[in-house]
Amino acid sequence: MIGIVGAGLSGLLLGYRLQQAGKAFKILEARNRIGGRIHTLIADETPLEMGATWFAPKHEFLWRLLKELGLAPYQQRMQNTFLYQQKLHAAVQKVALPSQEPSYRVAGGTSQIIQALAKSINTADILLEQAVNTIEIAEHEMKVATDKEEFEFEKLVWAAPPKLFAEQILITPDLSQDLREVMQQTHTWMEDSIKLAVTYQTPFWQEKGLPTTLFSNGGPIIEFYDHSDRDNAHFALCGFMHPQFNHTNAATRKEAVIQQLQEVFGEEGVRFTGYHETVWQQEDFTGNKKPIGLVPHQNNGHPIYQEPVIEKLYFANTETSPHYGGYMEGAVYVAEYLADILKN
Numbered sequence: 001m002i003g004i005v006g007a008g009l010s011g012l013l014l015g016y017r018l019q020q021a022g023k024a025f026k027i028l029e030a031r032n033r034i035g036g037r038i039h040t041l042i043a044d045e046t047p048l049e050m051g052a053t054w055f056a057p058k059h060e061f062l063w064r065l066l067k068e069l070g071l072a073p074y075q076q077r078m079q080n081t082f083l084y085q086q087k088l089h090a091a092v093q094k095v096a097l098p099s100q101e102p103s104y105r106v107a108g109g110t111s112q113i114i115q116a117l118a119k120s121i122n123t124a125d126i127l128l129e130q131a132v133n134t135i136e137i138a139e140h141e142m143k144v145a146t147d148k149e150e151f152e153f154e155k156l157v158w159a160a161p162p163k164l165f166a167e168q169i170l171i172t173p174d175l176s177q178d179l180r181e182v183m184q185q186t187h188t189w190m191e192d193s194i195k196l197a198v199t200y201q202t203p204f205w206q207e208k209g210l211p212t213t214l215f216s217n218g219g220p221i222i223e224f225y226d227h228s229d230r231d232n233a234h235f236a237l238c239g240f241m242h243p244q245f246n247h248t249n250a251a252t253r254k255e256a257v258i259q260q261l262q263e264v265f266g267e268e269g270v271r272f273t274g275y276h277e278t279v280w281q282q283e284d285f286t287g288n289k290k291p292i293g294l295v296p297h298q299n300n301g302h303p304i305y306q307e308p309v310i311e312k313l314y315f316a317n318t319e320t321s322p323h324y325g326g327y328m329e330g331a332v333y334v335a336e337y338l339a340d341i342l343k344n
């Protein structure tokens with residue numbers, strides 16, 4: 001039996017491949033939901049991406065997986081002009097953008113990938129609210145403990161950010177100092193980001209012929225995109241807030257967002273039907289409440305992760321991927337790679 005820690009894209013895809021190969025496994029997931037950093041919230045009938053959103057045809061492993069799962073990519077609405085605020089409360093300018101490679105979203109939401117994978121896995125093989133805290137490497141097996149239960153596996157795959165392992169897992173015998181240092185200094189992509197989505201009854205920005213994208217140096221919203229669904233039948237704007245708002249409370253953030261929406265879009269901007277945010281730094285099984293100054297993608301795909309760390313213990317999440325580490329593409333790549341090894 002193979003143990004997989006984490007039911008994000010990497011862990012679920014690995015489980016899906018092992019199931020296809022007839023190999024026994026269990027996935028232990030700390031949260032009460034699957035998907036990890038993929039989290040589509042359906043509000044006002046609109047899929048709102050509070051986590052991963054965009055990809056491109058160059059993300060070939062992901063693109064192939066979508067095809068296999070029968071999921072349809074559609075192009076993000078973008079124009080060659082965007083709205084720009086140079087600093088806090090600055091007047092909005094319209095700025096031309098050099099033509100760019102289009103990016104794509106999954107129709108119905110990125111969580112469709114997660115649901116399609118999970119649907120093919122026996123429900124008894126995905127255990128929720130099982131936060132692994134202790135691993136013991138015994139002679140013939142890996143003993144794994146959560147707050148609730150103990151498990152024994154022949155092999156174990158850590159399919160969660162390496163930094164979380166370094167911070168939260170008690171392992172005996174301990175890992176080498178070299179590995180520990182790399183893990184502590186492996187950036188978990190987007191762990192500091194604040195995702196914001198607001199829904200509207202009508203797409204006033206489309207009706208007024210406004211650019212659908214906003215960039216602002218001052219914030220609180222620093223990037224905002226048209227987030228209406230594929231059929232343009234339900235309407236939303238979605239993007240990122242400045243990470244400095246990690247240090248403010250929800251009410252202060254919302255007040256600042258409303259002020260900015262008023263400045264940028266006028267009255268229509270503040271007549272939203274729903275307001276949703278996810279502060280990833282506050283998510284226990286992703287974020288780091290005490291940032292330690294890593295740069296994005298630092299040590300992603302480090303060579304130390306490419307071999308079994310110790311015989312029977314493997315690392316396989318997007319941050320360990322040598323190909324597009326940090327992205328969904330990286331998660332798919334590592335899962336496919338490791339599935340080929342573990343299937344045999």
Ligand SMILES: Cc1cc2nc3c(=O)[nH]c(=O)nc-3n(C[C@H](O)[C@H](O)[C@H](O)COP(=O)(O)OP(=O)(O)OC[C@H]3O[C@@H](n4cnc5c(N)ncnc54)[C@H](O)[C@@H]3O)c2cc1C
Pocket residue numbers: 005006007008009010011028029030031034035036037038050051052053054055130131132133159160161164168189190191193194195280285286316317318319326327328329330331
């Ligand atoms: C706001 C945001 C925006 C993003 N935008 C994009 C984008 O546009 N395009 C893109 O390609 N990528 C994007 N990403 C990155 C993308 O989400 C990740 O690459 C991908 O989802 C990683 O999957 P994973 O399975 O490797 O890791 P994760 O999704 O982090 O999954 C790890 C899982 O392990 C679980 N876990 C952690 N600790 C334990 C424990 N002790 N015991 C048991 N379970 C545990 C977690 O709960 C989680 O479910 C974004 C991420 C965020 C947060």
